Every structure is written in C-alpha cells, then in structure tokens.
Amino acid sequence: MLRRLISRETIARLFLHQGSQWPAKHLIEYLQAMAQSIKRLTSQVPGFDTILGGGLLAGSSYILQGRPGAGKTILANQIAFAQARQGGKVLYITLLAESHDRLFQSLSTLRFYEANRVGKDLTYLSLFRTLRTEGLTALVDLLRKELARQGSTMLILDGLLNARESGQSNLDVKAFVSELQGHAAFSGCTVLFLTSARIDDSSPEHTMVDGVLQLDEELFGSRTVRRMRVTKSRGSKALGGLHHYQICDSGIVVYPRLEAHLHHPSNTDHAPTNRVPSGIDDLDGRIGGGLPEFSATAVVGPGGSGKTSFGLNFLRLATPEQPALHFGFYETPARLASKAHALDIDIDELVTAGALSLLWNPLTENVIDGLAYQLLEAVETRRVSRLVIDGLAGFERAAVDSHRVIEFLAALTNQLRTLNVTTLCTWETRGLSAPALNASSPEVLSLFDNVIGMQLDEVDGMIFHGMKVVKIRDSAFAPTVTKLIIPNSTTGVILSDPGKHEPDNAGHAPRS
Numbered sequence: 001m002l003r004r005l006i007s008r009e010t011i012a013r014l015f016l017h018q019g020s021q022w023p024a025k026h027l028i029e030y031l032q033a034m035a036q037s038i039k040r041l042t043s044q045v046p047g048f049d050t051i052l053g054g055g056l057l058a059g060s061s062y063i064l065q066g067r068p069g070a071g072k073t074i075l076a077n078q079i080a081f082a083q084a085r086q087g088g089k090v091l092y093i094t095l096l097a098e099s100h101d102r103l104f105q106s107l108s109t110l111r112f113y114e115a116n117r118v119g120k121d122l123t124y125l126s127l128f129r130t131l132r133t134e135g136l137t138a139l140v141d142l143l144r145k146e147l148a149r150q151g152s153t154m155l156i157l158d159g160l161l162n163a164r165e166s167g168q169s170n171l172d173v174k175a176f177v178s179e180l181q182g183h184a185a186f187s188g189c190t191v192l193f194l195t196s197a198r199i200d201d202s203s204p205e206h207t208m209v210d211g212v213l214q215l216d217e218e219l220f221g222s223r224t225v226r227r228m229r230v231t232k233s234r235g236s237k238a239l240g241g242l243h244h245y246q247i248c249d250s251g252i253v254v255y256p257r258l259e260a261h262l263h264h265p266s267n268t269d270h271a272p273t274n275r276v277p278s279g280i281d282d283l284d285g286r287i288g289g290g291l292p293e294f295s296a297t298a299v300v301g302p303g304g305s306g307k308t309s310f311g312l313n314f315l316r317l318a319t320p321e322q323p324a325l326h327f328g329f330y331e332t333p334a335r336l337a338s339k340a341h342a343l344d345i346d347i348d349e350l351v352t353a354g355a356l357s358l359l360w361n362p363l364t365e366n367v368i369d370g371l372a373y374q375l376l377e378a379v380e381t382r383r384v385s386r387l388v389i390d391g392l393a394g395f396e397r398a399a400v401d402s403h404r405v406i407e408f409l410a411a412l413t414n415q416l417r418t419l420n421v422t423t424l425c426t427w428e429t430r431g432l433s434a435p436a437l438n439a440s441s442p443e444v445l446s447l448f449d450n451v452i453g454m455q456l457d458e459v460d461g462m463i464f465h466g467m468k469v470v471k472i473r474d475s476a477f478a479p480t481v482t483k484l485i486i487p488n489s490t491t492g493v494i495l496s497d498p499g500k501h502e503p504d505n506a507g508h509a510p511r512s
C-alpha cells in the first residue's frame with residue numbers, strides 16, 4: 001500500500017517539479033507525511049495493533065497463516081466484527097467445505113460475536129462450489145461484483161490453500177491475489193487471506209501481499225503455547241519476534257513481547273532523592289532513612305527467611321492517598337491475611353480503606369507477558385505507590401523461554417520506576433545463606449537498585465533470622481548482618497544491634 005501510494009504520488013510530484021530542483025529534504029518530509037496519512041484499522045483485538053506497529057493498514061492485504069486450530073478464523077472474525085461495530089462492511093468468503101452453521105456455532109461461544117450483525121454488516125458466502133466448478137477467474141469476477149454491490153471495507157478469504165490448489169500454476173494464484181488486491185486497494189478495502197498451509201517466504205502470495213502473520217501452537221513439555229509473529233509488514237514498524245496469544249471467551253488476546261514493546265520505558269524516568277520508609281524502622285536508620293523513592297528492591301533469601309513478612313511490613317504503611325499493591329503467586333488473599341494477622345497487620349482493614357489491593361495468580365499456567373501487563377495496568381490505574389511482588393520466580397516459571405527472563409525483568413523494572421512506584425520484589429534462593437545467591441545470579445541482581453539478603457543462620461543447633469543490606473542505590477549503609485526479631489504482638493519487625501547473634505527470643509519465626 002505504502003509503496004503503491006508513494007510511487008504514484010511521488011512520481012506525479014517529481015514530474016511537476018521537472019526542471020526545478022526538488023530538494024531532497026522536502027521529498028523526505030513529503031514521504032513521511034504520506035506514511036503518516038495512511039489510515040490504520042482498529043482491530044479491537046487486545047495487543048494485536050501493537051505488534052503490527054499501529055494496526056492493519058486500510059486497503060492493504062494480509063495473509064494469516066497457521067496450523068488447523070491455531071485461531072485464524074477466530075482472529076479474522078474478531079477483526080471483522082470490530083470493523084462492523086465501527087461502521088464497516090465485511091464480506092467473508094469461505095472456500096472450505098465446512099458449513100457456515102458450524103462456523104456460527106463455534107463463534108457464538110465467543111463474546112465478540114453478535115448474531116444480529118450477520119447478514120447486515122457482515123455477509124458470509126461459501127464459494128467452495130464456484131471455485132471447484134468454475135475456477136479462479138469466475139471467483140474473482142463474482143467477488144468483484146459482490147465487493148462493489150456491498151461497498152465492502154473488508155474482504156476475508158478463509159481457505160487460500162484451496163484457491164491455490166485449484167490454480168493450474170502458481171501464476172494463476174498470483175493473478176488471483178493480484179486482481180483482488182488491486183480491486184480492493186482501489187476501493188480502500190482491506191483483504192485478509194487465511195490459510196492453514198505453511199506457505200514459504202518466496203511464494204508468490206507472500207511476495208504480493210503487504211503483510212504476513214504466522215500463528216503457531218507448540219508444545220513446551222506438556223504445555224501448549226500459542227505465539228504469533230509478524231513475518232512481513234510493509235509500511236509498518238512491526239514488533240519482531242514471537243508474541244504470546246491466548247484464545248479465551250472474549251476471543252484472541254495478544255501479549256506483545258514485553259522487552260520489545262517496552263524496550264525503552266514509555267514514561268520519563270525521575271531521579272528522586274526522597275526516601276520511603278520500609279516498614280522496619282531500624283533498617284531505615286541504617287540505610288539513610290528508607291528505600292530510595294521509585295526504586296526497585298530485591299529481597300533475596302531462602303524459604304522461611306522472612307521475605308513475605310518484610311513485604312507485609314512494607315505494605316503496612318500504605319494509605320488511601322498512597323495505596324499499595326500486593327502481587328503474589330503463593331498465598332491466597334485469605335492465607336496472606338492470616339499471615340499478616342500474626343504480625344499484627346490488619347490486611348482486611350487496609351483493603352477496606354482503599355489503601356491496599358491484592359492480586360493473586362496461582363503458580364499454574366501463566367503467560368509471562370500477560371502477568372506483566374496485568375501488573376503494570378493495576379499499578380497505573382490504581383496509582384500505586386508501594387508495590388510488593390511476592391515471588392519473582394512466578395515470572396520465571398511462566399517463561400517458556402528462560403533466555404529472555406533477564407531482558408523481561410529489565411523492561412518490567414524500568415517501566416515500574418517510571419510509574420512512580422517504590423517496588424519490593426522477593427526472590428527465593430536455595431540454601432540458608434542469601435549472599436551465596438549474588439554469585440549465581442549477578443545479572444538479575446544488577447537490575448535492582450537495592451538488594452537485601454535475608455538469611456537463616458544455624459548456630460549451636462538453633463536457627464537465626466538475619467538481614468544483610470547488600471546494596472542501596474547511591475547510598476552508604478552498614479554492611480553487617482543484623483539479627484532479625486519478630487515480636488509477637490507489637491507492630492512491625494525490629495532489628496537487634498548489628499553483629500549480635502542472639503536466639504530469636506520471641507519464638508515466632510517469620511515464614512516467607
């Protein structure tokens with residue numbers, strides 16, 4: 001589309017300016033303006049327009065390809081109904097043997113489907129027989145007439161492979177695609193060709209269309225993972241790589257790969273100098289008054305070392321004006337409340353006052369990017385000031401591709417810093433001593449402004465809870481291991497004198 005528009009308009013302009021010198025600067029500005037003036041469609045498929053660099057280009061043609069069951073028909077219909085809701089007219093052609101009743105039956109399980117629009121804003125025609133008996137040329141003639149008669153703004157052809165098989169040679173299919181494309185572009189109609197065949201990159205269809213989307217469904221261990229890739233997109237800066245998508249009752253939801261979408265944070269970063277109380281007064285005294293505002297802190301340690309308890313103390317200071325969010329993978333909200341109760345923190349009261357929200361995603365089947373978008377949206381819409389992510393491992397477990405976890409966490413923490421939220425992330429390590437972790441995962445820890453190690457020390461057969469400040473952004477701190485005491489019914493956690501190793505006389509060990 002872009003190429004067509006640019007070549008036509010540019011040649012005309014250059015022709016008019018023959019004789020005079022066309023300044024290169026003006027030409028570039030003109031081409032940029034042309035690119036910006038191209039209309040993009042709003043698909044209303046969450047995340048879909050983002051991976052396409054802004055959406056499908058009106059009047060362009062696309063191939064949606066993927067194995068049977070990948071979700072091509074659902075995606076195309078979801079886009080079609082969105083067009084209809086926005087005043088568009090859609091012509092949906094099936095070149096498959098399957099009946100439309102079956103199609104409507106399966107679409108009716110999805111929320112975007114509106115039966116009353118079928119036959120009005122969306123026309124479904126089965127041209128399987130026409131194609132079989134009369135061939136591609138007759139099909140093109142019929143389509144041209146229908147498009148003109150209905151004033152269609154979108155044409156969807158489900159079953160491009162069938163069209164391909166009826167062609168005597170590749171040339172026929174090329175002519176078929178070209179005819180439809182030309183006609184559609186002239187009338188500003190967007191064309192989607194759906195195919196379950198894996199058409200290779202050098203095929204005529206690929207060469208001719210403006211964009212190609214590949215929908216993949218793969219097995220990772222015993223889990224099914226759906227991912228989408230824009231393999232070609234003329235005139236658009238599409239997001240590269242594989243993007244997770246899910247099919248649910250609302251239809252398709254695409255999760256643009258976080259590190260590609262937010263490779264630079266979408267807001268401006270601040271360099272604040274204020275301190276935020278951590279909820280542990282003695283700790284604040286040792287780190288210059290509290291955690292640096294809008295920073296990200298990793299609280300690292302083995303199971304049972306007090307990470308969740310630290311988080312709960314941090315949340316205790318939330319107010320309705322400066323609310324907090326607990327984003328956890330382990331305890332259900334009820335179990336978290338009972339854990340907090342043992343620390344004399346009333347979670348229900350904080351929730352009722354509007355000072356705290358709880359988001360719990362069990363460690364079952366999660367989409368890593370889906371978790372991140374859920375978290376970022378909650379932080380943004382609720383204007384969260386204090387955030388606890390209980391269990392970075394929750395993201396790690398959700399990642400099917402473990403190579404991207406560092407980049408993913410970098411994008412996530414960078415974005416959080418720009419959302420004016422002070423974040424505390426817990427991360428469970430093996431072994432009793434937290435500092436051992438530093439050596440094994442230096443890259444992860446370097447993503448955080450502050451690192452606090454929680455540890456369990458064994459002395460004479462007794463377990464001690466210890467806390468060690470490993471780093472605090474731009475600050476000096478006391479580097480000693482401090483003994484952590486959790487009193488039974490007073491508020492908060494207190495720290496004993498640095499270096500002292502006394503048994504936990506409260507007898508109430510915090511659990512993480």
Ligand SMILES: Nc1ncnc2c1ncn2[C@@H]1O[C@H](COP(=O)(O)OP(=O)(O)OP(=O)(O)O)[C@@H](O)[C@H]1O
Pocket residue numbers: 066067068069070071072073074075106109110195196247248249
């Ligand atoms: N309500 C629903 N909730 C969740 N998943 C659904 C729902 N309805 C359908 N699906 C999933 O969508 C898949 C079918 O998608 P769709 O019909 O769009 O695939 P397709 O790529 O067009 O396949 P084909 O090439 O066979 O036409 C089903 O296999 C199922 O996994």
Ligand SMILES: [Mg+2]
Pocket residue numbers: 072073074158
């Ligand atoms: Mg289909």
